[in-house]
Amino acid sequence: MTQPQPLLEVEHLKKFFPIRGGVFGKKMGEVKAVDDVTFSIRKGETLGIVGESGCGKSTTGRAILRLEEPTSGKVRFEGRELTALKGEEMRKMRREMQMVFQDPFASLNPRKTAGEIIAEPLKVHGIGDARKRKEQMKELLQVVGLDSFHAGRYPHQFSGGQRQRIGIARALAVRPKLIVADEPVSALDVSIQSQVLNLMEDLQERFDLTYLFIAHDLSVVRHISDRVGVMYLGRMVELTDRDRLYENPLHPYTQALLSAVPVPDPEPEVRRERIILSGDVPSPSHPPKGCAFHTRCPHVMDICRDVRPEFKDHGDGHFAACHLLDP
Amino acid sequence: MSTNTPTIQKEEQGTGPGTEPVDSPLRDNLRALLRHRSAMIGGGIILFFILIALIAPLLLPYGYNQIDPDARLQAPSGEHWFGTDDFGRDIFARVIYGARISLWVGFFAISGSIVVGSALGLIAGFYGGWRDTLISRLFDILLAFPAILLAIAIVAMLGPSLENAMYAIAIINVPTFGRLMRSRVLAVKQEDYVLAARAIGMKDRRILFSHILPNSWTPIMVQGTLGFATAVLEAAALGFIGMGAQPPEPEWGKMLSDSRAFIQSAPWTMVFPGLAIMLTVLGFNLLGDGLRDVFDPRMKQ
Structure with missing residues (x-):
């Protein structure tokens, strides 16, 4: 299989937040929110990233868009190095990549109408004149399944699902190539979740979109992703095609995660063996030495406590970081 | 964008086009304010004082400086409603002209502190870093003195006059508004819609004026109304x-x-004159409390 150039390449991305304390705001330590993450996304595909809350998946998404300035590492979009772009260049690049947020109640300015919110990206990038923008805004409303008469309403007059559609329309307005969706459905009712997921799939097909889909819900990720990456404590532990990941997880953490997903069939559900992890996730300000997962891993070996396992290909693009897999 | 809209299922919509009145959050709040009884009483008192201050010359048979040595310290009567003072001046006239002075001083002093304080708070909160340190320490220094002492010190430096008193009152109130604005900006800055504006590629200045300021000014307005009362007292x-x-x-x-x-x-x-001060202060406090109830319901005890 020949690989075309990926749309987005992330290499050794790190984002550390300093912890300041004391009278003079001295740096007391740092939270390693994202600690050396590498992956790439092909054009048109959906890469899902799963992990527990606090594992750094949202920060990864924000660091890619430089909404949080990465501490180190490279992010390349269509071969262009994003981290090297200066203010105005980066601002123009934002047309190419957009974001959909988790909380549809916080991500819309309560003092602007739906129409203003959706037309804003067009205005910011100077696309069309006022009349043209209004037309496009109405079209966008239709595209995401709302009506043009919704344009004059304020966010508080919409339901959660409708608000999320407005957020999606805003992201779509500048016709981006990449959309980073940060848990776009986790704040919604289950019945609405599938509607929004279906909408996102329709839009992907129609506008040739590439998604980085961040979630903590394994079944949501399974539904929408082509490939899935699993994060634990700021690190990517496994990354492969969706089906391979769900059928043959290599990393013990992935195995434990997947064993927690209920099967919608009573017979195998009874036989299902659950791997219960003991202990809590260690603090990202003091991650364990060696493999971050060694404190909770059921198969922990001596080497895991000292040496950080390399994140590498174990055949057919099945990446994992675990010493168990080394010969 | 292509025009062939594929059929994407629509979420159930309870209402058809234009069936419900679409109101901005601001208009909703104003309507709630009109229903707020004590705020309306406060507003009424203030309006009353503004009105008599405006039409003072038409109301009065006496000038506020008209001295009548034959009518010194007279008790209230049909001729002198509020009596006369030791120079024989009509107290009713003086109280009414006094409303002009107090409202004028309060308005300009508080407007000045709001403009200066908000601008400083906005810069401190939005940009952070050394600007924040500088501005916040300046506020700390101003707040380290008891307000009225600081005002006295400023007037003592500038020389006693009504105008200088107004400057002093403006200066001592700057940190109140500055800190309030700074804290609002810090909170609003964290909101997802501000992040979304940055993700869209909006410039800082535009984010500041289009997203942060409109979501930060209501506590300033509430504090401004309450501050008006304080300013009248301080004057x-x-x-x-x-x-x-x-x-x-x-x-x-x-x-x-x-x-x-x-x-x-x-x-x-x-x-x-004591009653006049009390009523004015009461009016602004009632209105301020009402505004707070309406615009910031969480502050309600």
Whole structure:
């Protein structure tokens, strides 16, 4: 299989937040929110990233868009190095990549109408004149399944699902190539979740979109992703095609995660063996030495406590970081 | 964008086009304010004072400085509704002209502190870093002095006059608004819609004026109304100790201090300016509390 150039390449991305304390705001330590993450996304595909809350998946998404300035590492979009772009260049690049947020109640300015919110990206990038923008805004409303008469309403007059559609329309307005969706459905009712997921799939097909889909819900990720990456404590532990990941997880953490997903069939559900992890996730300000997962891993070996396992290909693009897999 | 809209299922919509009145959050709030009884009483008192301050010359048979040696310290009567002071000046006239002074001082002092304080708070909160450190420490320094002492010190430096008292009141109120604005900006800055605006590629300045400011100004307005009451009191206090209005200006605080000698023999010289101060302050406090209830329901006890 020949690989075309990926749309987005992330290499050794790190984002550390300093912890300041004391009278003079001295740096007391740092939270390693994202600690050396590498992956790439092909054009048109959906890469899902799963992990527990606090594992750094949202920060990864924000660091890619430089909404949080990465501490180190490279992010390349269509071969262009994003981290090297200066203010105005980066601002123009934002047309190419957009974001959909988790909380549809916080991500819309309560003092602007739906129409203003959706037309804003067009205005910011100077696309069309006022009349043209209004037309496009109405079209966008239709595209995401709302009506043009919704344009004059304020966010508080919409339901959660409708608000999320407005957020999606805003992201779509500048016709981006990449959309980073940060848990776009986790704040919604289950019945609405599938509607929004279906909408996102329709839009992907129609506008040739590439998604980085961040979630903590394994079944949501399974539904929408082509490939899935699993994060634990700021690190990517496994990354492969969706089906391979769900059928043959290599990393013990992935195995434990997947064993927690209920099967919608009573017979195998009874036989299902659950791997219960003991202990809590260690603090990202003091991650364990060696493999971050060694404190909770059921198969922990001596080497895991000292040496950080390399994140590498174990055949057919099945990446994992675990010493168990080394010969 | 292509025009062939594929059929994407629509979420169930309870209402059809244009069936419900679409109101901005601001208009909703204003309507709630009109239903707020004590706020309306406060607003009524303020309107009343503004009105009589405006039409003062039409109301009055006497000038506020018209001295009548034959009518000194007269008790309230049909001729002099509020009585006269020790120079035989009509107290009703002086109280009404005093409303002009107090409202004028309050308005300009508070407007000044709001403009300066908000601008500084906005810069400190939005940009952070050394600008924040500098501005916040400046506020700390101003707040380290008791407000009225600082005002006295400023007036002492500039020289006692009504105008300088106004500057002093403006200066001592700057940190109140500055800190309030800074804290609002810090909170609003964290909101997802601000992040979304950055993700869209919006410039800092535009984010500031289009997203942060519109979501930060309501507590400033509430504090401004309450601050108006304080400013009126502070102006009266400065007038009382001779650091504000100078004779013969009919400033309420000054009138109080001038009538100290006659508390027992002619209490009306003191009662009416005192009442005027109290009513004005009460009016602004009631309105301010009402605004707070409406715009920031979480603050309600």
